[in-house]
Amino acid sequence: LSILDEGRIAIAALATGAAQGCVDEAVKYAKERTAFGHNIGHYQGISFKIARMQTRAHTARLAYYDAAARMLAGKPFKTEAAIAKMVASEAAMDNARDATQVFGGYGFINEFSVARHYRDSKILEIGEGTTEVQLMLIARELGL
Numbered sequence: 001l002s003i004l005d006e007g008r009i010a011i012a013a014l015a016t017g018a019a020q021g022c023v024d025e026a027v028k029y030a031k032e033r034t035a036f037g038h039n040i041g042h043y044q045g046i047s048f049k050i051a052r053m054q055t056r057a058h059t060a061r062l063a064y065y066d067a068a069a070r071m072l073a074g075k076p077f078k079t080e081a082a083i084a085k086m087v088a089s090e091a092a093m094d095n096a097r098d099a100t101q102v103f104g105g106y107g108f109i110n111e112f113s114v115a116r117h118y119r120d121s122k123i124l125e126i127g128e129g130t131t132e133v134q135l136m137l138i139a140r141e142l143g144l
């Protein structure tokens, strides 16, 4: 079980990378793709979506840095690892969904990396304990 606690930080780091990758790809594409006379990043429907994606990636990074720092300092980190794993894997999945939408039809085509993120991110919400298991752990640590 203690190995799982450490593994959850690794999954959170992996998920943060996927979440940030979705942001980076979406920003690049939003500057390139023109529709209705403007780059699609000009439209707030797109730019707000990408701003929210960046917020999720940043929050995920802070959560896993915190869990890792506690582990390296020899402090208890079970709850923080569970929170980081859940927040980061949900960020990866949500960002993959939104990045796919930014790419439109290309988001569905395997040659584009967001399609790979969409497929790969789901396992991050399952392996090393599902999201529901993380919630059980967090609730248990709260005495519930």
Ligand SMILES: Cc1cc2nc3c(=O)[nH]c(=O)nc-3n(C[C@H](O)[C@H](O)[C@H](O)COP(=O)(O)OP(=O)(O)OC[C@H]3O[C@@H](n4cnc5c(N)ncnc54)[C@H](O)[C@@H]3O)c2cc1C
Pocket (backbone or CB within 6 Å): 123, 126, 127, 128, 129, 130, 131, 132, 133
């Ligand atoms: C590609 C891949 C690689 C894997 N690699 C490894 C590995 O290297 N090592 C390893 O040990 N395992 C590995 N696994 C297994 C993985 O850890 C499990 O699939 C995962 O923990 C979920 O367990 P389960 O599949 O038995 O789902 P189940 O336990 O059957 O859960 C099914 C659903 O019910 C929910 N659920 C279950 N119990 C509760 C409850 N009490 N309250 C609320 N909801 C609940 C779950 O959250 C889930 O949504 C891998 C799985 C995959 C797909």
